Every structure is written in C-alpha cells, then in structure tokens.
Amino acid sequence: METNDVLMTQTMRWFGPADPVRLEGIRQAGATGIVTALHDIPNGEVWPRLAIAERRALIEAAGLEWTVVESLPVHDELKTGGPRAPALIEAYKESLSHLAAEGIRVVTYNFMPLLDWTRTDLAYALPDGALALRFEWEAVAAYDLHILCRRGAADDYAPEIVEAAGRRFAAMDQTERDRLEATILAGLPGAEESFTSASFLAAIADYATIDAERLRANHVAFLEAVCPHADTLGIRLVVHPDDPPFPIFGLPRIVSTEADLATLFASVPHDSNGLCFCTGSLGARADNDLPGMIDRLGERIGFLHLRAVEREGETAFHEATHLGGSADMPAIIAAVHRLSTASGRSIPMRPDHGHQMLDDLGRVTNPGYSLIGRLRGLAELRGLEQGIAYATAPPGATTANRRASWSRRGQR
Template structure:
C-alpha cells in the first residue's frame, strides 16, 4: 500500500517535514482556499504540488474536491457547478493527480459529539453518543419538528443525559456537533445550520440519490476520459443526522450507486471507520463485491460500546478485524497489479501534541502510531503469505 497522510495545506499546524519523517511518501490534500464550486485552476494545483515536492513528497490523492450543495439539491446554479467540477477534474488529471475523493453528505461533513473522549492511557479519541446528539438536536438546536424523529424513550434518555451537563459542557457539545468543513476552524452557527436545513426540507433519500446519480452520469465520463478515478466517501456516521437524507451508508446504497453508473471510474473510498459504525455492514464482503472500484483506503477502527455509542479505537484493536481487511486488500492489489494509497484515518490525541492546535483526529503522533502499526501489519501479512 502507498503510505499517505492528510495535510490541510499551508495553514495546517502539522508541517510537511513532520509527515515525511513519519514515514509517509504521499500527501492527501485539497485546495481549501478555493470556494466550493469554483474551478481548481492548473496554476493553483501546480503551486500546491511544488510546495509538497519541495519536501520530497508527492500529492497523490485529492481529499476532497467538494460537491456544491446546489448540486446535491439539483437547484440554483447546479448545472454550472457540475461544469466547473468537470474542468477541475480535467485540470487535476493534467497535473498527474488521478484519484479524487468526494462525499455527498448534505451540509455536515462528519459528526461526533465528543472530540476528547479520554482513553485509559490518557490519550483522547473521537466519540459519537446518540443520546448526546438527540439532546443537541431537540433541546439545544431546537430544530423544527426534530422531536418527531425520535421515540419518547429516546427523548427521555437524551433529556436525562442533558440534565447532567453543565452550561460549559452544553456549549462544548454544541460546538462539537457543528464543526465546520475540513480545513476550516470556523463552526456553523445555529442560525446558519437551521437555514441550510430548510433547503433540504423537500429532499428525501430517493431524491438525493437521483441527484447523485445525475451528477455521476455527468462527471464520471470526464474522469474516465482523463484516466482519473472518483472515490466516494461513505456517510459518517452511516445514518441520518438532523433529519437529513443519507445515501452512502449501507451495502444496498453502494450497489445502487455502482449499478447506476457502472464505469470503474465511479469508485469507492473504502473507509473502515465509517462503514463499521453500522454493524450490519459486512466490510469483507464489500471488498469482494467492489474490488475493482476501491481506489483509496481510509483505515481506522471503531468500538461500539452500546447501540447508541461508538468511538474510535486503536487502528489494530477494535470491532474491525484489521488483519483480515489488510490481507484482503493485499489480494486485491495483487490481482489488479496496483498499489492503493492508504492513510491512517484519524488518530488519538497524545499529550505530546496537546499544545499544538490541530483539526480533531488529525494530530501527528496518533496518526504516526497508526501508520507504523498498519505498515507493520502489512509487512507481517506479506511475509506470512510468502512462506
């Protein structure tokens, strides 16, 4: 596997030299400074490539080339935004960057209720608690009609949870849920999120899926002609939040997307963390079913503490049997004669990094530890298979 690490650009407090010394050879990056929907120009792409190459690294994967909300809703200037997307795809391919990750999650990129769950060793992890989220949705945000999305038992559990929070803890919960987009340290406000939610009032799963398939029918041929591969990231978490539709959460969702647009340029970012948050997803079967569509790997692990709580765990210790996943991936790479890019998705916050402000899940030491463990696992499996 190609060892990569995500870098958020020149404003990232993690330096490229740190990533190089961690053992990564590839960089996963995006031009966060360009407004969503605008064209990524060749000059801007090459400028970023040059910065990365100056450290002996290569920009190998785009994460993400974001999809404008008007494309997701098929409203407003969505046709122009699709045309802009095509131009950006061609420009990236011309610069030699051929793997482009994106997601089709409305509004929020991913959601956790606690960014600093304390592990036994004192390191900190990301956690999702449904009771906390329900309390946020119904009693803090007070989303219109939110109470109709939950049972009376769920609302009572949420209220019990919230009654034990201080005002400071309530404010922190609010901040955690409304984390801004990757590369940004600006959170959504209540007014902003409620206004954005209004735009999705008439869009259900079926409509959102139709909009995704239309988008793919337009951009996948461009990617294929350019020799590029699109890799959709699964929903995180893989179920509805804030009443929003979710269409990349289950095995059935993947089948619908890939059946509708059969080109292998219409591919998957295989994220073990997102997919494993729904225990009904069979991660090994997904590899078997879509081995020719997996273009990028996010390897992280989760532990489901109960039906309502999951948290991120050590990369090799959790509900995901990582040794089985990596062995299957190695078989796929051997069959396809490719080396897939992999990054150790997220990582614990260790005390050594506490003083350095970083995007949640993206401190250096935790990801370095994950990268080292995954590299060691891969080497061990390769050796075992050679005997």
Template sequence: MIESWRWYGEYDTIALSEVAQTGAREIVTALHDIPYGEVWQIDAIAARKAQIQNAGFEWNVVESLPVHERIKRGEGDLAQLFANYRQSMANLAAEGIKTICYNFMPLLDWTRTDLAAPVSTGATCLRFDAVKMAAFEINILGRRAAEDDYPEDVRQRAVAWFQKSTATERDNLLAAIMAGLPGAFERFDVAGLRNVLESYKHIDREALRANYRRFLQEVVPTAEELGMRLCVHQDDPPRDILGLPRIVSNGADLDWVLDAYDSPANGVTLCAGSLGANPDNDVPAIAAKVAERIHFVHLRNVRKDPNGSFEEADHLGGDTDMVALVRVILQEEARRRDIGRSDHEIPFRPDHGHHMLSDLARDLIPGYPLIGRLRGLSELRGVIRALSY
C-alpha cells in the first residue's frame, strides 16, 4: 500500500517539508484555485507537479477534479462542461497523473455540525450531531419537510437546543455546515442556502442517478483512452441531507455505479469513514465485494451514536474493524501482483485525524491536522507491516 498525504497547496498551512517528516511517499492534491468547470491547464498542472517532486514526493492521485453542479442537476447545455472535464483529464494524463478521485454529492462535499468537538484526551475532532443538524434544517433553515427525516426524540431535542442557543452558536453551526462546501469560491448565509437548494428541488434519487450515468458515459471512454482511472468517493454522511438525495452511500449504491458503466476505468475511492458512518454498512465486506475496482483508499474511523450522530475516532479505535479492512486491501494487492500487474500497489491516505498537541494552536484546515494524521499513518503503517508477514 502506497502511503500518501492530502495537501491543499497554497491553502494549506502545513508545509511539504513537514509532510516529509511523516514518511509519506506521495502527495494527493488538486488545483484548488481553479473554479469548477474550467479547464486545468497543462502548465499549471506541470508547475504543481514540479513543486511536489522538488519536495521529494510523487503526485499520482488527484483529489479532486470536481464535477460541476450543473452536471449533477442535468441543467442546460452541458457540452462545454463535459468537454472541459475531458480536456482536464487529458492534461493530467500528459503529466503522468492517472488516478482521479471525485464525488457526485449534490452541493456539499461533506457535512459536520462541529469542527472542534472535544474528546476525552483534550484533543478535538469533527462531529456530526443529529440534534444540531435537525435544529439547523427545521428551526434555522425552515425546511419543514426535514421533520420527516428525523425521529421524534431528535426533533424534540433539536427544538430544545434551538431555544437555548445563542446567536453565536447558531452562526458557528452554519459556519461548520458551510465548511463542507467545495472550493474556496462561495459560502452561503441562510437565505443564500435556501436559494441554492431551490435549484435541486426537482432532483430526486432517480434523477440524480440519471445525471450521474450521463457523466460516466461522457468521461469514462476518455479515461479508457488515456489509461486513467476514475474513482468515486462515497457520500459523507451516507444519508440524504438538506433535502438532497445521496446515491453513493452503501454497497448497493456502489454496485449500481460500477454497473452503470462497466469498465476498469470506472472505479471506487474506498472511504472507510464515509461508509462507516452508516450502521448498516459492513465496511470490510463492501471493500471485498468491490476490491477489483478500488483505485484509492481513505482510511479513517468513526464512532456512531444510536440517534444518527457520529464523530471521528482514532484510526484504530472506531466502529470499523480497520485491521480486517486493511487485510482486504492487501489481499487485493496480492491478487493484482499474482496476475502480473506492475501497478498492484494501492495508494491510501490517513484521512482526517484529531487536532491535538501543538496543532491546537495552529490554523489548520478542519479535519486535516498534521499530528493527528501522523498518528493515524503510524498506526496504519504498523497494521500493514504486521499483516504483510
């Protein structure tokens, strides 16, 4: 398994010289300053690659080449957006970058209600609190249909939280939810979020699937021609939210994705944390079923509450059997090696991590600390080494 590290380029306060001390071999990144839908020019790709190589790393996985919201909505003439996506793929391939992680989540890349929830050690973590989310949807956003999305006890506690909350607490809740909006180009206030959600009001699960199938039909043939691999990230959290349908949340959804365009170029970014937030998901079993199409792996763990809340746990300390999951990945690598594939190693990265120690005083991207991910990488490295004997 290839140790990698997600890095946000010019938006990241963690320097590549610090990442070098983690022992990671590769950097996973993107051109985060380019607005969605525009072409990634080859000179910009080459400059980022040179920056990474000069720091002693390789860049083989893009995370992410984003899918424009109009494509997700199937809105208007999409020919130019698809052409731009394919051109960006070609430009990446010209620089030797052949794996593209992406998602098909409407509007939000991920959703949390707390960016610095305390844990018992004195560190902090990302948390999704079902009560706060219900309060936001029902009492702040005013989405009355949300009442059907939460059980009665959660709704009652949501009302109590809202009535006791201060303006600052409500603002902080909105800021935490907006932190999941992709890119650096727009954040919404409550009125703005209501407006943008209106653009999805006619998009149900089947409509989103139809738009996703069209995306695959438009781009997977290009990936095949270029020798590239596309790998979809699972929904985070793996449930409908804000009235938006989620269609990549469990094993059955992944089966649909892989069948929608049956090609080795149409694959999976296996995210242990996203899948693990759904109590019905057996993450190692799902990984074993789609193993041949796993092109990239995110290893993190979550601890779930009965009411639908969850928070980031230690990499080896959450609800998912991480040792069993790593064993599945190693077995797939061995299968690929046995059939003669020179690219049998699967890149992974320690995903998220607790903010701890000196990181608590640093201005870091939520969920992407230095020390917490280093701890996770070290623990995972030990599991991989032990299972490799």
C-alpha cells in the first residue's frame, strides 16, 4: 500500500562555480536539487538563455536538478518607480522567458530597498565553538550614526540606543570599525548589490520620497506588469520576506508580517504571485505565528527557507540550530506536511544559514553557507519531517511501504 505522504524536495543553495562548496558535496549531503542564480550578471540585465542552459547542464552533470532560482534581482529603479522602470520590466520578463524555456518554474526575488539581507556579525561564537550569523540593533546604530553619518539617523533610535552606540563606537579600533562596515555593506553571499558607505548614503537619498505606502504601490505595479507573463510561462514568483523584518537605515519594509503578505496577495491575485516562506526572516518577529501563517497562506507558498533564529529582545537575533532557537520547528514542519499532503505538492526547501563548525572552521566559506552546518540542518529537518509523516500516516501504511516511498524520493 502506498502512503499519501508528500515530502518536501530537499535542496541547497549554491553560488556557482566559485562557491567553495562543491556540487558533489551537496549531493552527498542528501539534497536532490540546487538553488542558484547567475550572480555575475548585473541587476537589470537579461539573463541569456545560453548562460542558463550552461549552468543547468553543470548541475545536472553532478546528478542534481536546478529546481529554483534565487534570486532574479529586482532593480532598485523598479522599487523607486524610476524612469527606466518600463525597460527594466521588459528585461525581467525576457529573463523569465529564458528560465521557463530551460525548465525553471520557481523564481525567488525580494523587494527590500538597496540592501538584500543584513547582519552585523558573520562569526558570532556560540558556546559549543561553532560560529553563527548575528544581527544587533546597537551595532547597526553605531554604524549608522558614526560611520555612515546619515542625516536624521538619531531620530530612528531610542535615546538609550544612541548613547550605547556612541560608547560602543568609541571603544572600537579601526579594524573593528572596518569589519562592521564591510559586514553591513558587502559581507553577505548572494547580496544583489555592494556599496561603500559614500555610495550607500547617496543611494539612500534616492529613497527620500519613498515611504512604505509608495514602496508597496511600486511592488504592486511591478507584479501587475510581470505576473500575467509569468502566468503564461507557468512560473511562480516567490517573494522573500524582509531580513530583518523591520525598517533599517530609514528605508521602509513592506514584506515583514502576515498582514503585509495578505495585502500583497489580495492586491495581485495572479496564480504566479507567490511566497518564499523564510522561517528565519519571519521568525525574527515574535508577532509572526509561523505555523498559522503556513496554514493560512499555504496556497501561495512555493519555496521554503527553513532555519531558526534565537531572538534577543525585539531587534537582535542570531542563527540557532535548525531545530532550536525561538522557532517551533516541529509545529512548522507539521504545518508544511499538512499543506504538502493536502495539495499534493512537493514544495522545494533548503536548510538555511548553517553554523560554521567542525572542519569548516578552518576553511574559507561563504558566511552562513558552509557545508557541514547545512548538512546537519538538512539531516535534522529530514528526520523531523519523516517522523511527522510516520506518526500521521494511516494505519494501513506499512513501514516497508513508507521506506520504499521515501527511498524513491531520495533517488530523484
């Protein structure tokens, strides 16, 4: 007897041929799919079909599938509604056509102004000796107030944070100040842009008239222009939530809460308008009910980032183990399993932001994307999902049939 279980498609992110993690290592970790992008192509330019085909062939030669694009960047002029927006829309649609022609059906993007995802420490030491990514509001304030020197920045922080940031900056030597600046502006893998503090300050000025309402309207305009084309291609565009999920450097955030997402999907109800459900980004806010959001928004979810953060108050957090931290990962995976089984969809997932640990501590790695920490996370998540599937399977599903079903999925 076959079970009715539908399990997630296990993937890992790979940053292309320059990634220190090799494809064969990802396959040995148990993943069957790769999530990647053509990071060498500047934002706004068309992704050539030949370049997509060459990347796909490289991945398939290693016995893996290219299942998800992360990300096809949205140029900042689309976020601000700049004069080149119509031409940028056409370029985006052409890239989608080329991806669809090569079999890609899930395309991730974000609508965060200027910075993609932001951390203040890329090597936060944990009690067990592993290293994690961390975000700390006081460190952001120290950079914003004393390195970036953004006009009016003090108004965005509580007085006690302004004072603490001043003390912290004064205690830092130049190496520490340079490290903080690089971490915020250019230290993260997969970031869509990199800046100097001077160019970042100039770019912030382009958003002087863009508040949350205007940014939301520009997001809707982008989707209304692109989604009809994506619908015809059979592509699902999945938006990544804001990371961190609150305003930073005076820039608005509009994809941070369930209300934000519900508004987005109501405004643009096209089938192609979907969600990359990131449990870490959304989980950095205590007011986001992650299992409930999966239950309520599940039909829109086309991709899963599974990680857990340990919240340190309202505006600080670090990456925890995948089954630890502030997230209730068993409840989250149970909700995903209900969604997958009810819809018959094997949703692609990836273990996100693993700890740097064991032998990877002595290797050059992309922050958050060393292999061993993600291997640990994938193994934990795989075991959790299979345990939930086992516990919820109908009585007639035998252990042998379950094993056969899971084995076939692992060999795809």
